[in-house]
Amino acid sequence: MIDALHDAPDFGVEPAAHLLSALAAEYPRDAVFLAVVDPGVGGKRDAIVVEAGGQRFVGPDNGLLSLAWRRSRRRRCWRIRWRPRRLTTSFHGRDLFAPVAAALAAKRVPRGWLEKKNQPDTLLADRDLAAVIYIDHYGNAVTGLRTSRNGARLRVGGRSVEFAPTFEKAKSPFWYENSMGLVEIAAPRASAAKLLRLKVGSPVAWQRSTR
């Protein structure tokens, strides 16, 4: 992932786990992901590698990699045993995860760096997250909902917004299924996040039809 550090929702492990799982589906089978949303850095959480559907994920064992794990049947997990000569308490992305991800990508992981582990210690619930998980540069608000409902309306930010197939045909604001397969709230030529005062974590809900 490019720009992962900047693009992941700050401090939010759960939204980031949903985003990572959706993004990973767009990457090749042999991709290696270095994922860091790590409020517990320097504490007791493990550093792990998850293999899921052929892809490898390197990061903290705090739930971030757990949806990739849960959503795959062909999966393995390792604890990272290796420690660099200098391990700061605040930047494991650079000191610990990056060298391991590089070794995985180069297919040269030194013996003893990884130790088999049954599963991640922290496992998030594998359900859709009915909340905003990411707000992009344009103010589009990505949700953790993977199932769109044809014609249904979505309750969000105190408003009820309807589906539109494209930005061009949309009234503002609207929802659509985005390029990662997630329900996204957008507004043509405007910021949906500003219009609806959304931030990461804002709840969303499908509305029952009143017709």
Add this chain to the structure above:
Amino acid sequence: MIDALHDAPDFGVEPAAHLLSALAAEYPRDAVFLAVVDPGVGGKRDAIVVEAGGQRFVGPDNGLLSLAWRRSRRRRCWRIRWRPRRLTTSFHGRDLFAPVAAALAAKRVPRGWLEKKNQPDTLLADRDLAAVIYIDHYGNAVTGLRTSRNGARLRVGGRSVEFAPTFEKAKSPFWYENSMGLVEIAAPRASAAKLLRLKVGSPVAWQRSTR
């Protein structure tokens, strides 16, 4: 172009077309540009390739590539006929334009991907745009004016600003000819955009001399 998605003025096809035309002049003759400001994505506009002065531009046929077209005599245009197996309605930059740009850069465009077209459907007027077309990280405001006028003052944001050859010699704010050959409004060690409350689209005008 690096960071094109983030740097282009959001939603504004016309300012982006002026910016693209000015930026392209700084790139080598055989450069390939993937340009996306595409409010009509998923609608009826064509996807096109423009060749102008040896450079190739890939993007939507909504005017974005039309100044590159208009400002070149040696030019050709193609409609993109190829469609990927999966074409989302919102991310043609990834799904459609990127593979075509990659094929052009690799000089391996499969037969049938492109079809000759006389010219882009949407052609913007080829004149200087007397408005702010881009605001950079420092708050410098780039305009669509290509012709600077020695000694003239510029009306912008309710103020009259004068020319300075360098930031060092400037009174704040000032205008100068920037590294792309466009008139730019800046302020030494401050944000001209904040000082003058400028945004993309803010009008600018040369002032008649009152002397």
Add this chain to the structure above:
Amino acid sequence: MIDALHDAPDFGVEPAAHLLSALAAEYPRDAVFLAVVDPGVGGKRDAIVVEAGGQRFVGPDNGLLSLAWRRSRRRRCWRIRWRPRRLTTSFHGRDLFAPVAAALAAKRVPRGWLEKKNQPDTLLADRDLAAVIYIDHYGNAVTGLRTSRNGARLRVGGRSVEFAPTFEKAKSPFWYENSMGLVEIAAPRASAAKLLRLKVGSPVAWQRSTR
């Protein structure tokens, strides 16, 4: 350095010099740095290359490279004599420094491009800078203090903050020694800069123990 243009503190040569010196220590011996914080661009300041501890730095002679110079015993300095065919008055990073940095990295500096110089014209004082020198994406505030004091409290933003070894164990806000070896003010899952209203230049001071 990646993203150097965006990450350096805008307009502030002194904080940037401290940041550059600390960052450089994390890079390999043969790294080449292109560093640009250059309010005097287009004026009379020299363009220079500094070699310090094997690393090379290319940039303006305005103090920016002077801490790298001062903090090394094995050091050399050159004036950049070469000028490109087209040298704009505002973008020496592109026109002048980048080609020189590229030539250094490729180990192919044409004869006559560089001329030996005894030392940079502008030399900043080589002491710790008791101020915020950089605020990162999360709102963590990096200071120019290289020496942390075990158990000491730091006066910053009108508050007294104490040391914490990790984000997990911290009360908000706190200070710790960051991954570059600098004292940094942070807050768990929040922006220290917002909490304490800090910006680049805000003063910090060690507090005398009142016990």
